[in-house]
Amino acid sequence: xxxxxxxxxxxxxxxxxxxxxxxxxxxxxxxxxxxxxxxxxxxxxxxxxxxxxxxxxxxxxxxxxxxxxxxxxxxxxxxxxxxxxxxxxxxxxxxxxxxxxxxxxxxxxxxxxxxxxxxxxxxxxxxxxxxxxxxxxxxxxxxxxxxxxxxxxxxxxxxxxxxxxxxxxxxxxxxxxxxxxxxxxxxxxxxxxxxxxxxxxxxxxxxxxxxxxxxxxxxxxxxxxxxxxxxxxxxxxxxxxxxxxxxxxxxxxxxxxxxxxxxxxxxxxxxxxxxxxxxxxxxxxxxxxxxxxxxxxxxxxxxxxxxxxxxxxxxxxxxxxxxxxxxxxxxxxxxxxxxxxxxxxxxxxxxxxxxxxxxxxxxxxxxxxxxxxxxxxxxxxxxxxxxxxxxxxxxxxxxxxxxxxxxxxxxxxxxxxxxxxxxxxxxxxxxxxxxxxxxxxxxxxxxxxxxxxxxxxxxxxxxxxxxxxxxxxxxxxxxxxxxxxxxxxxxxxxxxxxxxxxxxxxxxxxxxxxxxxxxxxxxxxxxxxxxxxxxxxxxxxxxxxxxxxxxxxxxxxx
Amino acid sequence: xxxxxxxxxxxxxxxxxxxxxxxxxxxxxxxxxxxxxxxxxxxxxxxxxxxxxxxxxxxxxxxxxxxxxxxxxxxxxxxxxxxxxxxxxxxxxxxxxxxxxxxxxxxxxxxxxxxxxxxxxxxxxxxxxxxxxxxxxxxxxxxxxxxxxxxxxxxxxxxxxxxxxxxxxxxxxxxxxxxxxxxxxx
Numbered sequence: 154x155x156x157x158x159x160x161x162x163x164x165x166x167x168x169x170x171x172x173x174x175x176x177x178x179x180x181x182x183x184x185x186x187x188x189x190x191x192x193x194x195x196x197x198x199x200x201x202x203x204x205x206x207x208x209x210x211x212x213x214x215x216x217x218x219x220x221x222x223x224x225x226x227x228x229x230x231x232x233x234x235x236x237x238x239x240x241x242x243x244x245x246x247x248x249x250x251x252x253x254x255x256x257x258x259x260x261x262x263x264x265x266x267x268x269x270x271x272x273x274x275x276x277x278x279x280x281x282x283x284x285x286x287x288x289x290x291x292x293x294x295x296x297x298x299x300x301x302x303x304x305x306x307x308x309x310x311x312x313x314x315x316x317x318x319x320x321x322x323x324x325x326x327x328x329x330x331x332x333x334x335x336x337x338x339x340x341x342x343x344x345x346x347x348x349x350x351x352x353x354x355x356x357x358x359x360x361x362x363x364x365x366x367x368x369x370x371x372x373x374x375x376x377x378x379x380x381x382x383x384x385x386x387x388x389x390x391x392x393x394x395x396x397x398x399x400x401x402x403x404x405x406x407x408x409x410x411x412x413x414x415x416x417x418x419x420x421x422x423x424x425x426x427x428x429x430x431x432x433x434x435x436x437x438x439x440x441x442x443x444x445x446x447x448x449x450x451x452x453x454x455x456x457x458x459x460x461x462x463x464x465x466x467x468x469x470x471x472x473x474x475x476x477x478x479x480x481x482x483x484x485x486x487x488x489x490x491x492x493x494x495x496x497x498x499x500x501x502x503x504x505x506x507x508x509x510x511x512x513x514x515x516x517x518x519x520x521x522x523x524x525x526x527x528x529x530x531x532x533x534x535x536x537x538x539x540x541x542x543x544x545x546x547x548x549x550x551x552x553x554x555x556x557x558x559x560x561x562x563x564x565x566x567x568x569x570x571x572x573x574x575x576x577x578x579x580x581x582x583x584x585x586x587x588x589x590x591x592x593x594x595x596x597x598x599x600x601x602x603x604x605x606x607x608x609x610x611x612x613x614x615x616x617x618x619x620x621x622x623x624x625x626x627x628x629x630x631x632x633x634x635x636x637x638x639x640x641x642x643x644x645x646x647x648x649x650x651x652x653x654x655x656x657x658x659x660x661x662x663x664x665x666x667x668x669x670x671x672x673x674x675x676x677x678x679x680x681x682x683x684x685x686x687x688x689x690x691x692x693x694x695x696x697x698x699x700x701x702x703x704x705x706x707x708x709x710x711x
Numbered sequence: 712x713x714x715x716x717x718x719x720x721x722x723x724x725x726x727x728x729x730x731x732x733x734x735x736x737x738x739x740x741x742x743x744x745x746x747x748x749x750x751x752x753x754x755x756x757x758x759x760x761x762x763x764x765x766x767x768x769x770x771x772x773x774x775x776x777x778x779x780x781x782x783x784x785x786x787x788x789x790x791x792x793x794x795x796x797x798x799x800x801x802x803x804x805x806x807x808x809x810x811x812x813x814x815x816x817x818x819x820x821x822x823x824x825x826x827x828x829x830x831x832x833x834x835x836x837x838x839x840x841x842x843x844x845x846x847x848x849x850x851x852x853x854x855x856x857x858x859x860x861x862x863x864x865x866x867x868x869x870x871x872x873x874x875x876x877x878x879x880x881x882x883x884x885x886x887x888x889x890x891x892x893x894x895x896x897x
Contacts, residue, residue, distance in 0.1 A: 206728060208728055208731050208732050208735065209728070209731070211735060212731045212735065250860065250861040250879065250880075279749040279750075281746050281749075281750065284742065284745055284746050284749060285742060285746070288738065288739075288741070288742030288745070291738060291741075291742075292735065292738045292739075295734065295738065296734070296735075299734075385741065385745045388745050388748040388749045389748055390748070405849075405850055406826075406850055406851050407850045407851050407852035407854075407855040407856075408855075409855050410855070412855075412856065415850060415852070463766050463767050463768045463778070464765065464766075464767040464768075464852040464853045464855070464856040465767040465768045465769040465846075465848065465850075465852055465853045466767075466768050467849070467850050467852070524828075525828060526828050526829065526830070527828055527830040527831075528830065529830065541830065542834070543834060544828070544830055544831055544834070546795075546831075547795065558794065558795045559795060560795050561793055561794070561795050561825070561826075561827055
């Protein structure tokens with residue numbers, strides 16, 4: 154492409170539509186238009202002008218708004234598809250690894266689940282192609298903005314006061330006609346009063362206001378880029394923590410991803426509304442749904458080990474604080490927040506049995522097995538004792554005669570015991586699960602009868618830490634500033650020129666809110682007695698509408 | 712004059728190409744790094760092969776303290792397990808046989824149980840007559856430091872104290888022997 158020389162002598166960069174200097178239309182297409190295309194002030198988008206090396210071609214690809222919008226649409230579609238089946242993090246598998254999750258999708262959702270998993274929709278935000286798409290969006294934002302911002306900035310910075318007549322009469326707001334001698338002076342005075350920046354050159358005047366509103370979209374994009382940068386940081390280790398911790402009453406556990414910190418659960422409480430007294434207003438709801446939760450609370454103690462302490466050493470822990478974690482009232486420390494998220498009630502903690510004679514049903518004494526810390530032997534005195542041979546917290550059946558446990562959680566505890574009494578000094582072997590006793594080595598004289606059980610609750614806590622929040626906040630703020638800048642402010646300009654014959658020519662342009670521009674102009678026109686203006690866009694629309702109506706009428710007649 | 716202009720033009724062109732290349736490659740690098748992070752974060756968030764193995768200290772069932780850094784210069788075969796985990800149960804006897812062979816050659820096994828009761832762990836050890844030290848990570852702080860998710864997970868620590876390999880899932884006796892060789896001090 155060649156540089157374009159305008160009739161006025163100014164040499165414009167290739168691809169320019171309106172001469173940078175005088176505003177004449179440079180292309181034939183533009184010359185035939187009734188109104189000038191004022192986007193980007195008629196400058197050439199930089200990338201369109203050079204298209205030679207591979208880098209230029211890649212650059213041009215990302216510079217296109219069409220490409221940018223397509224990427225956004227693709228992201229939207231992908232995100233929508235990502236909501237059809239549950240994301241991997243919400244999938245419930247007993248053992249969590251890549252294989253079991255893959256199998257879960259295949260088993261539960263069949264062929265579709267397989268494809269879904271294969272394409273990475275099960276963990277959308279971490280799948281490579283999704284990240285690449287977001288990255289391409291970032292590239293598109295930066296490249297497209299640079300390509301448009303630079304020429305626009307240059308053009309507005311160097312704009313001339315005097316424009317060619319053909320530029321003026323192709324503006325949407327246009328006026329020409331006789332005016333009083335002092336019209337220019339008075340117009341200048343009024344425009345200044347309306348906070349316009351007025352520049353004069355020979356017989357012309359340029360009044361401008363709110364140019365910064367043109368930078369709105371670019372500021373907006375800077376905000377988006379910062380936001381995306383913050384999201385990118387979340388993937389880096391140390392910036393973002395979102396972990397789950399199941400903790401039982403009485404347990405002390407290391408807090409995931411918070412080295413050196415430990416949490417002890419003292420107590421979990423769930424309260425419901427009674428529907429009486431002050432809470433009478435809940436009565437109706439309670440009748441309808443059974444119970445209404447009032448509070449979920451975990452009373453915890455936070456401990457910290459000294460800096461030099463190693464994982465595994467918990468003797469030198471120091472108490473940091475006690476706290477009651479409630480919904481929306483997290484425990485906060487060192488940038489972390491621990492939230493109450495979930496609970497499981499009534500997990501078995503201890504079981505009490507009686508050693509009884511099967512025939513007489515006489516009890517030789519009772520003992521309690523602490524499921525958290527079972528003992529080897531329970532002595533009941535008088536040569537009577539129960540030895541624990543095996544404990545299977547989640548009994549799931551026998552394999553080669555050996556009892557199996559499916560999980561370490563006491564959901565279905567099984568005990569293999571040997572019972573010694575004065576009558577049976579060699580001991581009798583028995584296997585006990587809830588509501589069932591097996592006597593593997595022959596008929597016994599004694600049995601264990603279940604008496605009572607103690608239970609405890611488990612709190613589901615979420616540990617969060619987000620160091621990217623300030624960055625995301627800043628990105629969001631800049632984004633909003635950009636939006637406000639572009640939406641609530643307008644770039645308004647008036648060009649007025651005194652012709653040799655004494656008549657005035659006036660043109661007006663704004664990037665949005667033509668109503669506001671006209672209101673300003675009405676004030677100036679009234680004060681300085683300027684010739685009446687027309688809105689050429691409206692004229693064109695009116696004519697088109699008229700034509701359409703006439704055509705319709707004609708169609709009906711024929 | 713004309714030549715001067717031409718030189719300026721090519722100069723400008725070169726600058727522009729350079730700028731574009733710089734911006735594009737910077738962005739591509741950022742995307743690549745993000746993907747690398749998200750892919751590796753799935754399995755092991757903090758630990759990667761080649762990292763320094765986090766030091767820890769645990770007391771085994773016999774009351775002996777084991778501190779990882781005390782084994783500097785020797786290999787450590789760190790096995791995380793639970794009695795409920797089937798593959799763990801299967802590989803333990805094989806581990807014990809290999810332990811007897813390699814203990815003298817400077818490869819130690821430490822089996823870290825995840826927060827089960829003393830009774831369960833002790834009766835398990837008795838059942839298989841295991842001779843290597845077993846420690847219980849009651850507070851799960853070692854498990855957390857090593858970011859252990861599935862069981863069994865075995866972390867091989869070489870004589871330099873670095874992570875040589877991370878194995879998730881069951882190992883055959885042949886595997887175990889090979890891994891022992893990998894971290895055997897020269």
